[in-house]
Amino acid sequence: MQCSMWNIASFMLLGLFRTCYDFIVALWNIKCYNSDYSGGEVIMAKIIAVANQKGGVGKTTTCVNLAAALHISKKRVLLVDMDPQGHSSIGFGVNKHSEGKTAYDLIINSASPNEVIRKTPYGDLLPASTSLAAAEVELVSVNNRHYILRDALLSVADRYDYIIIDCPPSLGMLTINSLCAANSVIVPVDCGFYALEGLSALTTTMSTIKKGLNPELDIEGVLLTMFDSRTNLSVQIAQEIKRFFPKKVFSVTIPRNVRLAEAPSHGKPIMEYDKHSRGAECYMRLAAEICDNNSKEAL
Numbered sequence: 643m644q645c646s647m648w649n650i651a652s653f654m655l656l657g658l659f660r661t662c663y664d665f666i667v668a669l670w671n672i673k674c675y676n677s678d679y680s681g682g683e684v685i686m687a688k689i690i691a692v693a694n695q696k697g698g699v700g701k702t703t704t705c706v707n708l709a710a711a712l713h714i715s716k717k718r719v720l721l722v723d724m725d726p727q728g729h730s731s732i733g734f735g736v737n738k739h740s741e742g743k744t745a746y747d748l749i750i751n752s753a754s755p756n757e758v759i760r761k762t763p764y765g766d767l768l769p770a771s772t773s774l775a776a777a778e779v780e781l782v783s784v785n786n787r788h789y790i791l792r793d794a795l796l797s798v799a800d801r802y803d804y805i806i807i808d809c810p811p812s813l814g815m816l817t818i819n820s821l822c823a824a825n826s827v828i829v830p831v832d833c834g835f836y837a838l839e840g841l842s843a844l845t846t847t848m849s850t851i852k853k854g855l856n857p858e859l860d861i862e863g864v865l866l867t868m869f870d871s872r873t874n875l876s877v878q879i880a881q882e883i884k885r886f887f888p889k890k891v892f893s894v895t896i897p898r899n900v901r902l903a904e905a906p907s908h909g910k911p912i913m914e915y916d917k918h919s920r921g922a923e924c925y926m927r928l929a930a931e932i933c934d935n936n937s938k939e940a941l
């Protein structure tokens with residue numbers, strides 16, 4: 643009798659120890675998740691999607707050169723190519739027809755990010771291939787379909803300071819997955835005649851996602867691209883966009899620069915192709931502005 647009482651007591655004591663242990667581990671995990679480098683602890687990457695459903699506004703150019711600029715600034719960077727055209731992959735020197743797993747395997751075949759991510763001289767890359775176009779349709783019947791990219795990136799987020807996602811020129815499932823995975827969005831807007839067209843559709847999609855799927859989603863900034871200070875049109879469009887997004891437009895503006903257009907055909911970011919060009923200088927300034935804004939936010 644005495645023996646079984648003793649057994650029960652020790653069993654309860656063990657249970658109590660186990661609960662305390664789990665509680666301390668949970669507290670520790672929460673602390674690590676929220677803390678920064680200052681304590682020498684884990685920091686989760688800032689995940690930034692670059693989105694605008696309009697094509698040709700400079701999304702890919704921004705992703706490739708911003709990621710490379712952050713890498714040069716000694717930040718740990720992952721560039722995620724979510725566009726089946728694979729232009730970001732090409733911009734980082736990876737041919738979209740090359741062997742190896744891609745974003746399609748991550749999204750549809752449950753490949754782990756470690757199997758897909760490749761090291762490049764400009765930072766890590768999660769490449770895309772044309773097969774990713776099929777994922778747009780295949781995702782429709784998948785459970786938890788909005789959060790597949792988010793869940794995959796969370797498993798590697800402690801290895802990076804910034805994760806930059808290049809979105810396709812549409813508001814389909816791949817863009818929605820990107821916006822659900824992101825903490826914030828950069829919206830590149832070209833300073834051309836149709837610049838404002840479709841911007842309200844993007845802001846509506848973003849606020850719908852913020853309300854329902856990702857309450858954390860914020861605008862990192864609106865980036866004026868292909869700006870030509872010699873034309874009245876560029877100046878007027880820039881003013882209009884600043885009115886449309888008060889206090890959200892980055893102070894750096896990306897000029898129309900032929901070296902930026904040439905760099906992808908060499909499979910290199912602009913800093914590697916022509917580091918003295920205006921394009922390289924402006925993307926370095928953009929990286930600095932983003933790092934600065936995020937360090938202020940962290941204070």
Ligand SMILES: Nc1ncnc2c1ncn2[C@@H]1O[C@H](COP(=O)(O)OP(=O)(O)O)[C@@H](O)[C@H]1O
Nearest residue numbers: 697698699700701702703868897898899902903
């Ligand atoms: N600032 C710029 N100056 C000159 N050409 C640019 C600039 N930004 C992008 N381009 C070119 O414009 C085209 C579209 O840009 P891209 O980044 O692919 O847009 P998106 O990804 O939004 O479709 C590409 O040929 C690219 O090289």
Ligand SMILES: [Mg+2]
Nearest residue numbers: 701702725729
């Ligand atoms: Mg693109």
